[in-house]
Amino acid sequence: MPQVEKDKRPDPDILLSQIEADERKQKRGKLKIFFGSSAGVGKTYAMLQEAHRRQREGADVLVGIVETHGRQETLQLLEGLPILPRRSLSHRNVTMSEFDIDEVLKIRPDILLLDELAHSNAPGSRHPKRWQDVEELIQAGIDVYTTLNVQHLESLNDVISSITGISVRETVPDRLFDEADNIVLVDTPPDELLARLRDGKVYIAPGANERSVQNFFRKTNLQSLRELALRRTADYVDIDSDEQRRREGLRTPNAVGEKIMVCVGSDAFAAKLVRTGRRLATGLKSPWLVTYVETPVAEAQDLRSRQHIQHVLHNAETNGAEVVTLTGTRVGDELINYARNNGITKIVIGKSGKPYWASIFKKNLAEFIVTESGDIDVYIVTTPAALSVAFNRRRVMPMSRHEGMRYGYAAILVSAITFGAYQTEFFFTNMDTIMLYLIGVMVTAAGLGRGPSLLYSVLCVSAFNFFFTEPRFTFNVYDSSYWLTFTVMFLTSVTISSLATKLRDQLMLARRREHETQIFYNLTRELTATRTREEMSETVIRRISQTIGGDICIWYPGKKGMLELVYGSETGDFFKEEVVADWCYKNGQPAGLGTNTMPSACLYYLPVTGTNMTLGVVGIRPKNDIFLHGQALIMETFVSLLGSALERSETAEAAEQAGLLAEKERVRNILLSSVSHDLRSPLAAITGAADTLLQEPHDTNSETAQRLLRSIRHEAARLTKVVSNLLEITRIEGGRLKLNVHPYFPPEIIGSAAESCRETLKNHKLLLKSLQDIPFVNMDGLLISQVIQNLLENATSHTPPGTEITVFADMYNNGLRISVSDNGPGIPPGQEREIFKKFATFDQGDRPKGAGLGLAICQAIVSAHMGRIYAETNRTGGARFVIELPSELTIPELS
Amino acid sequence: MTLQRQVLIVEDEPDIAQFISAALENNGYVSRIVGTGVDCLRICSGKLPDIVILDLGLPDMDGQEIIRAIRAWSKVPIIVLSARDQEEQKVLALERGADDYLTKPFGMKEFLARVRVVLRHVNRRETLQEAAYCSRDLIVDLARRKVSVGGNETRLTPTEYNLLAVLVAKAGQIVTHAELLREVWGRGSEEHSHYLRIYIQRLRQKLGDDPLYPRHIFTEPGIGYRISAEDET
Incomplete structure (x- = not known):
C-alpha cells in the first residue's frame, strides 16, 4: 500500500510551481472572457448582466469601455453602472477619446468592464493593444470582464481568414485566453443570429462593404466559426482540467513528451509558421520553441527585415514559445544540432515557393531538414508565392559605398595580375597565369567577400581570354579547347571563392563570438573590481556605448521611491521619457521603443532586476533606432550583470552594516556594564563619604573627616579618568x-x-x-x-x-x-x-x-x-x- | 590689613561657582558670582575686578568672545575654566589674551596657585619691571642680559636668550607656541613649532635642566611652555 501511495504523490516541483502560480494569481486580478463565435451573439449583453449580478452582491463595478452601438437593450443594461469618463488624446491634430487606464488604477474598482479585448488603442496610448491594458490591470489586482470573438484569437487567425476570406488584423495572444480565470461561452445558433442580423440587431461598422458583410454572415461561415469557438472553449476546459489533474497527482492523458521546434527566417512567412506551431503545440499540449538562425549574411540585412523578425520572435514569446536565437553559417546544421540536443520531437519549417529548377543546384532548407532529421517528425508549411516576393526584397537593396569599394578592389586586383602577367609573359606559360589568377580569387574571397569574388571570377576569365589567348585583344579563341579551360577556370574560381567566403564567414562569426565573450568577460571583471553604484553604472555605460553605441541613460530610485535620472550621455534629452522609465521600473518589464508598452518612446527601457526587486532602469536609443537580435541579448546581459553587481554590492554593504551594528551593539553592551560599574562604584564611595560628613558634623581637621575627604577626592579623580x-x-x-x-x-x-x-x-x-x-x-x-x-x-x-x-x-x-x-x-x-x-x-x-x-x-x-x-x-x-x-x-x- | 582682592566668577553652574567662591573667600579674596556673559561684560565695563575666573560654556555667549571683548579695553587677568579639554580651545583662549587655563575637573590647590601666580605677575607689571628673575639656582638678569645657573654664568645665543626672556616675562604662566615663535622669530613663523622644540632643548641643556625631570622649563603638551614661577621672597 505505501508503495502505491508514494507513486500517487504529486511531484513536489509541480506542486511548488502550482503554489507559486496560485500565489501570483491571488495577488492578480481575475480575467473573465465572454467568448463568442461572431459579432451579435450577445457577449456584451451577457457581460453587463453578469456585472449587474455582481453589483447586487456588493462588488464595486466600473464600466471602462462598453460599446452599445446604439442598441436599446444594451443601453438599458448600462443604467445603474458607473461609467469611467474617457480620456481625450490628440494625435496629429485628430482628437480621439480612449480608455483611461491611469484613472482606473487610481480608482481601483473590484471589477472593470472592458469590451472588445482585441481592440487596438489610439496612437499615443500607453499600450498599443487593449489586451495589454488588461494584463496590466490584472497585474494590479483588478478583476476584468471582457469580450472576445473567436476570429481574433492569434492561433486561429489563418484558419479563419481561409474560411471567411476576411483577414483579421487585430489579434489577441492565445496565452491570454488560456490563462483566463473564466471563459463564458456566449452561443447563439446561426439561424437565430441571421435573424437578428436581419432585424438590424447586429452591429456592422458604418461604411463596411455591404458585400463583404454579406460574405461573412453566411450560414456556412457562421457554422464554422461556431464550431471553432466551441472547440476552442473545449480546449480551454481541457487545459484547465489537466491542471487540476496535475495538482491532484494524476497523470495527464496527453503528456507524451512532445516538444515542437518552429524554424523561422526573416521573411514575411515567419508569422504564419509561428501560428502553425502554436496550434500544433496547443493541440498536443506540448512545449514549443521558435528558433531563428542568425547568419553573417543576416547582419547585412536591411532594417525592415530585422524589425520584422524581431516582431515575430517577440510575438512568439508572448504566445508562450521559448525563443532561441542560434548563430552559425550553416542554418540547416545549426537547426538539426539544436533539435537533437534539446529533445525536439517535431520540427515545423516553411517551404518557399521557389521554382523547381532553383533547388537542383542548392538543396533548400526544408529538404535538408527532411533528409537530416532522422526520427524527428518534420511538418512542412508551404509559403504562398506572394509572400516569397517580400522575402526577396532585400536583394535589390542599393549597395553601400563601402560595398562598392570592395567590388572596385576586386577589379583592381584582376587588372594588377593581368598587367603583371602580361609584362612577364615571356617567362610564364598560360598555365602559370591561370594559377596566378586563382591565387587572386583566394585573396578576394577571403578579404572582400562573396560578391566581389564572383565579380573577380568573371573578370579574370574574361581578362585571360582577352589578353592571353590567340587572337589577342578579342574575346574570340582559335583553339576551341580553351573553352574548356575557361569553364574549368571559372568553376574552380567560383568553388574556391565559395569555400573561402564560407571560411571567412565562419572566421568572422567566431571572431564576433569571441568578441562578445570578451566583452562579457571584461565587464564582469570590471564590475567585480567596482564598489559603488556610481562606478558600476559608469562601467556599464562605457561598455554599452563601446559595444552597441547610441544614447544611454540610467535611472535609479531616489528618496521617496521616485525614479531619478542618474546618468545620461550628453546628447540625450531623457527627462521627457520619465513616464516610460517609471512604468518600466514599477512593472519590472521592458518598455518603450520596440516593446508593446509606449512604443512611441525614443528609447528602449530595460529594468535592472535583482533577485526580488527592480533596482533601476537602463534606457538606450540604439543607432538607427533598431537592435540586432544579438545586440538586444548583449544589452540584456549587460543589464543583468549590472543588476547582480548592484545586488552584490548592496548585500556586501548590508552585511558590513550588520557587522558594524553587531560590533556597535557588543561595544555598547560592554560599555553599559563596564560604565555602570566603573561610574557607580566611585559615585557610591563619594556619596557615602559625603553623607557621613553631613550626618555627623566633624571638625574638618579630624582624622575621620580627612580620611573621608581624601576618599572623595580619590574617587572623583577615578571618575574623571573614566570619563x-x-x-x-x-x-x-x-x-x-x-x-x-x-x-x-x-x-x-x-x-x-x-x-x-x-x-x-x-x-x-x-x-x-x-x-x-x-x-x-x-x-x-x-x-x-x-x-x-x-x-x-x-x-x-x-x-x-x-x-x-x-x-x-x-x-x-x-x-x-x-x-x-x-x-x-x-x-x-x-x-x-x-x-x-x-x-x-x-x-x-x-x-x-x-x-x-x-x-x-x-x-x-x-x-x-x-x-x-x-x-x-x-x-x-x-x-x-x-x-x-x-x-x-x-x-x-x-x- | 592689605586690600582684599576682588574676584569675579563667571560660571553658570551654581555648585561649581559656590565651591570656587568658598575656596577663594577662605583664602582671603572677595568674590562675586555672575551666571551670564552679559552680566560679566556689564560688570567689567564698570569697576574692574582684580581677576576674572571665566567659564567658557556660558548659556548666552561663547567664553572666547568674552575674552576678546574684555581684552578690547582691559588687561584684567583672566583665568579660563572649562570642561573642554581640547587643546585648540586652550590655545585659542590663551592667544586671545587669557592669562591661564584650567580644565574641569581641577584641584583646588592647583587653582589657588594659578590665581596667585597670575596676580603676582600683574603686581610686578604694576610695580614696574623687576630687574632680575630668580628661581632656584637660575638667575636671569634682565637689565644686563646675563644668565647664571648655580652661580656660574651661562652663555646663551641671542635666540636662546630671547626665548628665555619671553618665558621669564610671564613666569609661572603658560606661553603658547605661537606666542613664543612670534616673539622670538617674528610674525609669520608661528607654524614652525619644531624650531621652538629644538631651541628649548638647547636652552634646557645650557640651564642644566633635564627634560625628563624639568625644574625650570615645563612642557605643556600641545599648548606651550611655562617657566617656573619666581621664588616667593
Whole structure:
C-alpha cells in the first residue's frame, strides 16, 4: 500500500510551481472572457448582466469601455453602472477619446468592464493593444470582464481568414485566453443570429462593404466559426482540467513528451509558421520553441527585415514559445544540432515557393531538414508565392559605398595580375597565369567577400581570354579547347571563392563570438573590481556605448521611491521619457521603443532586476533606432550583470552594516556594564563619604573627616579618568583623530607625560631614563605623551603602592622605542594581547581599574603612527609595555 | 590689613561657582558670582575686578568672545575654566589674551596657585619691571642680559636668550607656541613649532635642566611652555 501511495504523490516541483502560480494569481486580478463565435451573439449583453449580478452582491463595478452601438437593450443594461469618463488624446491634430487606464488604477474598482479585448488603442496610448491594458490591470489586482470573438484569437487567425476570406488584423495572444480565470461561452445558433442580423440587431461598422458583410454572415461561415469557438472553449476546459489533474497527482492523458521546434527566417512567412506551431503545440499540449538562425549574411540585412523578425520572435514569446536565437553559417546544421540536443520531437519549417529548377543546384532548407532529421517528425508549411516576393526584397537593396569599394578592389586586383602577367609573359606559360589568377580569387574571397569574388571570377576569365589567348585583344579563341579551360577556370574560381567566403564567414562569426565573450568577460571583471553604484553604472555605460553605441541613460530610485535620472550621455534629452522609465521600473518589464508598452518612446527601457526587486532602469536609443537580435541579448546581459553587481554590492554593504551594528551593539553592551560599574562604584564611595560628613558634623581637621575627604577626592579623580578615557575613545573612534606630526624630543615628551600624572604617581617610585644621544623623532607629541600617561596610569592602578615604574627611551633599527615597565605582579599569562581590546579589564578581585579603555586608546594612537605596542613580562616578573615608532614615519590621516 | 582682592566668577553652574567662591573667600579674596556673559561684560565695563575666573560654556555667549571683548579695553587677568579639554580651545583662549587655563575637573590647590601666580605677575607689571628673575639656582638678569645657573654664568645665543626672556616675562604662566615663535622669530613663523622644540632643548641643556625631570622649563603638551614661577621672597 505505501508503495502505491508514494507513486500517487504529486511531484513536489509541480506542486511548488502550482503554489507559486496560485500565489501570483491571488495577488492578480481575475480575467473573465465572454467568448463568442461572431459579432451579435450577445457577449456584451451577457457581460453587463453578469456585472449587474455582481453589483447586487456588493462588488464595486466600473464600466471602462462598453460599446452599445446604439442598441436599446444594451443601453438599458448600462443604467445603474458607473461609467469611467474617457480620456481625450490628440494625435496629429485628430482628437480621439480612449480608455483611461491611469484613472482606473487610481480608482481601483473590484471589477472593470472592458469590451472588445482585441481592440487596438489610439496612437499615443500607453499600450498599443487593449489586451495589454488588461494584463496590466490584472497585474494590479483588478478583476476584468471582457469580450472576445473567436476570429481574433492569434492561433486561429489563418484558419479563419481561409474560411471567411476576411483577414483579421487585430489579434489577441492565445496565452491570454488560456490563462483566463473564466471563459463564458456566449452561443447563439446561426439561424437565430441571421435573424437578428436581419432585424438590424447586429452591429456592422458604418461604411463596411455591404458585400463583404454579406460574405461573412453566411450560414456556412457562421457554422464554422461556431464550431471553432466551441472547440476552442473545449480546449480551454481541457487545459484547465489537466491542471487540476496535475495538482491532484494524476497523470495527464496527453503528456507524451512532445516538444515542437518552429524554424523561422526573416521573411514575411515567419508569422504564419509561428501560428502553425502554436496550434500544433496547443493541440498536443506540448512545449514549443521558435528558433531563428542568425547568419553573417543576416547582419547585412536591411532594417525592415530585422524589425520584422524581431516582431515575430517577440510575438512568439508572448504566445508562450521559448525563443532561441542560434548563430552559425550553416542554418540547416545549426537547426538539426539544436533539435537533437534539446529533445525536439517535431520540427515545423516553411517551404518557399521557389521554382523547381532553383533547388537542383542548392538543396533548400526544408529538404535538408527532411533528409537530416532522422526520427524527428518534420511538418512542412508551404509559403504562398506572394509572400516569397517580400522575402526577396532585400536583394535589390542599393549597395553601400563601402560595398562598392570592395567590388572596385576586386577589379583592381584582376587588372594588377593581368598587367603583371602580361609584362612577364615571356617567362610564364598560360598555365602559370591561370594559377596566378586563382591565387587572386583566394585573396578576394577571403578579404572582400562573396560578391566581389564572383565579380573577380568573371573578370579574370574574361581578362585571360582577352589578353592571353590567340587572337589577342578579342574575346574570340582559335583553339576551341580553351573553352574548356575557361569553364574549368571559372568553376574552380567560383568553388574556391565559395569555400573561402564560407571560411571567412565562419572566421568572422567566431571572431564576433569571441568578441562578445570578451566583452562579457571584461565587464564582469570590471564590475567585480567596482564598489559603488556610481562606478558600476559608469562601467556599464562605457561598455554599452563601446559595444552597441547610441544614447544611454540610467535611472535609479531616489528618496521617496521616485525614479531619478542618474546618468545620461550628453546628447540625450531623457527627462521627457520619465513616464516610460517609471512604468518600466514599477512593472519590472521592458518598455518603450520596440516593446508593446509606449512604443512611441525614443528609447528602449530595460529594468535592472535583482533577485526580488527592480533596482533601476537602463534606457538606450540604439543607432538607427533598431537592435540586432544579438545586440538586444548583449544589452540584456549587460543589464543583468549590472543588476547582480548592484545586488552584490548592496548585500556586501548590508552585511558590513550588520557587522558594524553587531560590533556597535557588543561595544555598547560592554560599555553599559563596564560604565555602570566603573561610574557607580566611585559615585557610591563619594556619596557615602559625603553623607557621613553631613550626618555627623566633624571638625574638618579630624582624622575621620580627612580620611573621608581624601576618599572623595580619590574617587572623583577615578571618575574623571573614566570619563576622559570614554571621551578620548569616542574621539578616536569617531574618526576625528588626525595626526599632527613634527619632530619631537622623546625625553621632553616623557618628562611632560610624567609631570601630567604627578598626582597619580605620588605613591609609586618613578624612574625616567633615556639614551644619551637620542635624536628628535617624527610623531604627534601630544598623542604619544597621552600614550605614556595612559601606560603610567595603567601601571599605577595595577601595582601596589611603592612599586617601581621605569620609563626608558632608546632606539631600535633607527626607530624609537619607549618602554614602561614595573616590578609589580605582572600581566596574567595569555592576556598580553587581550588587554589592548576595548573594555578589557582582567579580573583583579573586586576592584576594576578604569573602564579598560586606556590601553585601547594607546593601541589606536600607536597604530595610527604605523607603530606597534605590545605587552610582556619583564625579568622582575612585572609588566613591560613597549611602544615602537618607526623613525621614517609616513603617516596617513586616519579615516 | 592689605586690600582684599576682588574676584569675579563667571560660571553658570551654581555648585561649581559656590565651591570656587568658598575656596577663594577662605583664602582671603572677595568674590562675586555672575551666571551670564552679559552680566560679566556689564560688570567689567564698570569697576574692574582684580581677576576674572571665566567659564567658557556660558548659556548666552561663547567664553572666547568674552575674552576678546574684555581684552578690547582691559588687561584684567583672566583665568579660563572649562570642561573642554581640547587643546585648540586652550590655545585659542590663551592667544586671545587669557592669562591661564584650567580644565574641569581641577584641584583646588592647583587653582589657588594659578590665581596667585597670575596676580603676582600683574603686581610686578604694576610695580614696574623687576630687574632680575630668580628661581632656584637660575638667575636671569634682565637689565644686563646675563644668565647664571648655580652661580656660574651661562652663555646663551641671542635666540636662546630671547626665548628665555619671553618665558621669564610671564613666569609661572603658560606661553603658547605661537606666542613664543612670534616673539622670538617674528610674525609669520608661528607654524614652525619644531624650531621652538629644538631651541628649548638647547636652552634646557645650557640651564642644566633635564627634560625628563624639568625644574625650570615645563612642557605643556600641545599648548606651550611655562617657566617656573619666581621664588616667593
